[in-house]
Amino acid sequence: LRLRKFLKQAEYKYNVGIQDLVFKPGRSLTEFMDFRIFKGLFQLDMLKDIRKHVAEVSSHPKLKAILEFPVLFLGALPQNTPALYSLMNYADMSLGTWYPMGGMxxxxxxxxxxxxxxxxxxxxxxxxxxxxxxxxxxxxxxxxxxxxxxxxxxxxxxxxxxxxxxxxxxxxxxxxxxxxKRKMAPSSLLFYLGVKGKVNNVLHHNLFFDYELDQHAHEIYTDPTWPTKPLFYASAPTKTDESIAPEGCENMFLLMPTAPGLSGDSEEVREKYYHLMMDRLESYTGESIRDRVIVKRSFAYSDFKSEYNSFKGNAYGLANTLDQTAIFKPRL
Structure with missing residues (x-):
């Protein structure tokens, strides 16, 4: 019941955000002089942080991590992110995650x-x-x-x-x-994998929360460094769409959030984290995967810079903090 209430509140924030905020150009404060926005100011939870808001739903560490994880990509710790952004939970959990057949x-x-x-x-x-x-x-x-x-x-x-x-x-x-002085959203280390044969016990979307969210978040935002015990996301889109890989094979990728602007993006460092993630993936699935990888490509900080001219190698742009939102964003 508490989760349903949480998602109902998040739905309101999502609708206000999409209908009344997103499409405003962000040039003047007068754009936001809207009765509906002022009327619902407290419902938007601008003054409460997402960590406190999630704690009202559950004390279970796994559920809390699932609800807090999306804001990790916004550019701030959960305790420094307005509860307004529970709208991301509504988008994920209620509207669902959609996939175009044939690939992104x-x-x-x-x-x-x-x-x-x-x-x-x-x-x-x-x-x-x-x-x-x-x-x-x-x-x-x-x-x-x-x-x-x-x-x-x-x-x-x-x-x-x-x-x-x-x-x-x-x-x-x-x-x-x-x-x-701008706050940037995280960068990421990704591995794109082609696996010979199918991989059991995985879904299209898989979140590995077997370590503490706080430590990984701290190593992104408070003390930027390569993570000690990273959380990561593993995707196997061939579980939904077999057309994107040769028959009987698996198309997968791994994504690990990292701090922007990190030095030391070497092949040696990438391989270290590849094996850290694969150890956990293989342990979870109960089968050997690495020896069946026939295609492997990595993409990280230096690639975001060279391919996209991304400032500090970020993967998601400016952090979505209040002091960099709407009229406070850079104007070009």
Whole structure:
């Protein structure tokens, strides 16, 4: 009953967030002068932290960890995150986690198809190197493949990269010192695995909470370091969609949250955590998996930087703390 009440409250926050907050541009405080928002201010639990809110539901450590785990990716410890973000629990547990048959790339293919129908042209593998300005406005985008004129430019890349690397110095909004003070969401260490044969005793989604959440969270936010006893997520999408692997094989990936900006992202370090996670996965499933891995790719801090120009190698952007939300976000 307490969990149902918790999710009902989370549903209200989710609906207010989606309907009244998410699509506001975040340019002025007046955007939030909305009677419904003020009326429901206390229901949004802006002044209570998620840890206290979860404690009202259960004292069981596993359930508490499950309910607190999603906020680990927001950029702060559960005790420093507003209970507003229980809306993530509603999205996960009530609305469910959805998967596009054929793989996550099907979403991209669908968006590209719709865009092309509307006349959009895509220039892939074309790195943007700068902008050309006139009277303080961008009039063209400079790339390694030439320049492209535009009436409006929408920057969807990393905030820091656009401001500090692409924009001309005289048009940069912020100083390097400003960016160094920003709180970033975690980075991640991922392993993409192709396994010969099926893996038993796993589902599409698997959370390994066999160690304390607090220690891992502390090593992300309070004392950034490579985790001692990491929690991790293991996905086996072939349990839902067998088309994404050769017949009789398993498509899997492992994800371990890490602090952004960590040094020492070497193959040796990656292998250490690969075996830490695989030890626990094999112990749980009761079968050998490593000797059946026929495809293995890793992706971590340095890859987020090189592939996405991600500031400090973060995987999720700016931390979603109140002092970096809405009107407090950087403006470009």
């Amino acid at each position: 790339n099907k979403i991209i293919e669908g968006m590209v198809s719709v865009a092309k129908e509307q006349g959009v042209k895509f220039r892939t593998s074309t790195e943007v190197t700068g902008f050309k300005y006139s009277n303080g406005r961008i009039i063209s985008v400079l790339t390694k493949g030439g320049s492209f004129t535009a009436d409006i430019v929408v920057g969807g890349a990393d905030y820091h990269h656009i401001d500090q690397k692409i924009s001309s110095p005289e048009y940069r909004e912020y100083s390097p010192e400003y960016w160094e």
